[in-house]
Amino acid sequence: MRNILLTPGLLLLAACTVGPDYDGPPAVNSANAEQGFVREETGTVRAEPTLARWWESLGDPVLDALEQRALAGNPDLAMAQARLAEARASLGEVRADRNPSLSAMGVAAHLRVPDIGDNGENAEADNGSDTNSSNIYNLGLNASWEVDLFGGHRRQVEAAEANIGAAEANLADAQVSLTSAIAQAYLNLRDRRERIILAEQAVEHRASLLEMERQRFEQGVVSRPSVDQAESRLASARSDLAPLRAEADSFLNALAILVGEVPGSVDGMLAQHAPVPLPPAEIAIGDPAGLLARRPDIRAAERQLAASYANLGVAKAAGLPRLSFFGILGIGGTELSDLTQLDDFTAIAAPMLQWNFLDFGRNRARVGQAEARQDAAEAQYRSTVLGALRDVEDALSSFRYRRQAVAELARAEASAARIVDHARQRYELGAASRRELLDTELAHNAATSQLSAARAALTLDFIAIEKALGLGWQADS
Template sequence: MMIKLYLKKKSLLVGVLLLAGCEIGPDYERPKIDISENWSEKINQSAPFSEDIKWWKNFNDPVLTALIHAATESNLDLKVSEAKIAQSRSLVKSAEAGLFPQFSLSGALTHRQNSRNAYTSPQQSLGKRFYDLYRGELDTSWEIDLFGRLRRAEESAVASLDLSISDAHGVFLALIADIAQNYITLRSTQQQLRLAQKSYEKLDKLYRLNQDLQTSGLRTDLAVSQAQASRDAAYAKIFPLQATIQLLIHQLSILLGQEPNHLVKRLEEAKEIPTPPSSIYVGLPSELLERRPDIRSAEEQLKLKTAEIGIAIGDLFPKFTLTGSFGYESLKSSNLFQPRSGFFSFGPGVSYTLFDFGRIRANIESAEALKDQAFHTYKKTVLVALKDVEDSLVKLGKEILHFEHLSLSASSSKAAANLSLKRYQTGLSTFLDVLTAETAYYDNELNKILSQESVALNAVGLFKAVGGGWQSFMSLKHSS
């Protein structure tokens, strides 16, 4: 009989231990998505990304590199992201602590007056109406995670931490891309301003030449009026460009977490547009799943929502707890810690929701629906990422060809403008021919600058699309 009882107890213990190793709810599995093996558009590719890739250095612009380095230290969006990571880490610690017993210590001194008309305590039987009660107590409670609800809560907290880290990587990648794009646009606008100023100076000389020729009777009032109108129109183009330059400097200052005028002296001098590298590593489409921060964030969100299903299902099961207390209680402080003043209590507890009108089932269905939303969002994020890379490859490849042909056109229009001016000075062509040639030259040079800007911007867009750069932000890395 004793042997049978022992075997029953042992079987029960084994069953409880096996049950304690289970976790309710679905386990996370990465969704399978069919992805092409290669990109449809081809460009010159460099060597694969290293772990500490800093693609902006490939533009060989020390000012751009310095701006990005400064932004990593002072950008306010990054500081917000770091604070969110710290918050998520604290929530993970809180979830982990829930798996272990909780202890609390309390103490009290109570001065009491008993009623004369009611028996409320043993002290009244001794004739004591007024007395002091000293009490010190250590309490403990532990929810035994038999069904894995608390472990799912910990899993959810870890996924939330990974989500905040991936989001921070995305913020960093967007930041360096924004700085690079604003900086490139700034240098392009400065080149446009330089071109507009040169055009004005040239047209002003033509205006003065026509005035001199009019005085000599060699030109009509029409030529002078045409020259003046062209000169004034060229001068008017300068002011919007100057305003754009100031606005871009203000924006770059804000990206660095500084006042709008912080970078004026540093950036007001015109510089050439940064030249992107001749080859960029794009990698394989499947590599985006690990490189793109937004895809990683979407996957962590899916992990989180999967774990929350288990948390919701956990409410269907009873909750088992162990509680206990130990302490001392006495009417006198002098004998509070004597053995006779001690007391303790210990015992298991269980709570179970018997009937809730379908509330728990509804919460489970809601959690499952949220997981489905996260699943479809993940798939869409992957598809959008693939589109971003394909679009960037097309735009960069075609813009390079566009720039090459515009360069040829600009050279030809420059020669035509010089020839037209010489013919006008010798009386072989009209001033309208000169204006037409000068306008064509200005337009071609402007388009060349804009195309050069687009090549650089599209290169930045491609770096961003393939998810390069956030790996270098070491302060946001964490170990699993």
């Protein structure tokens, strides 16, 4: 009857799980679908954005190819994938710890024991007798199983599962960072090459103006300082080329490294000139609630918070009694043939209750550490959410005002182009000098350069929006 009552009692104890149950992350003010983002404007819609391959909206096949090469070969992604595999293997180990363990052992020993006389002294010293010796042979099986009385092991499983979720989110976050870095480097490369072309045109105009000033100086129309000024402006224009070319090479190198290859490996596919791609006319940004569910760093922080709850339960269970069962089955003797005597074996089976109740506050301190880590994880989650909201709002604001600047610079460039056309017509009619024409062309070159840089910055702002929204990863990766 005692055994019958023991089993239900153990089941009731095994159903007990200490520590707080995790019921989701804390709410963060303003992160809801009704309010939307503060800096929303015309050109953005609350439709849920496309999670993966956002860069295809730029319509640049070279960029598309670079992104695919990077997703396949980037070493940072490989590291994140390895960490995910490690987390999954760790869960397998934790789950296996719930099962009984069974081990085999074998012993073969030779013992030499001195004879002891009746007086308790070494008999060999009295009569010179030899020591006794014997052999021992033994084969056995050891089995043990710990009952999860207070749910400490179940909390370990919960923590391991949460760690897998965090590793998956970290992998997705690595994809978000990588795809945006590829797009940024590509846009910067195209921008620098465009600026190099415009700078070379400015050098040509400055060289023509210098030649004209030299001719006018020889004719006595202008003084030497006019020539010196033209030479200075030409040298200054030429000096603009070197840093632009160095930056272009740097972005080429960055793209090669990002795709997981050596510098120079992508030079061939980027040799042809191409314009800077522009963002789409309308951008889907979703809402703050969707951001919380989608952005990988928020997902990782939430999973780490869940793990901290489970680890607190593990710490609390460690200070409570532990019940385990162990058994030993062995056979052997002083002769090797005794190992075959199956009717002569030793069997031991017994429960064992352990409780380290006098640990001088050690486990209380461990629980305090776990509680502090839980508080830190909750604060980290809130910080991550607030940082993500700021990223989106900053990117939306920058995109909004950059687009206004692009519109103004486009009008300025168009006006400068009309001035050039008018000056060329007057020059062809003999009503204007070549110097006047070159001056208007230089002004148009400067306006075009400003517009080109602003358009590139606008596309970079679009990339910042997509990154802030947590786009560029695939759920099945």
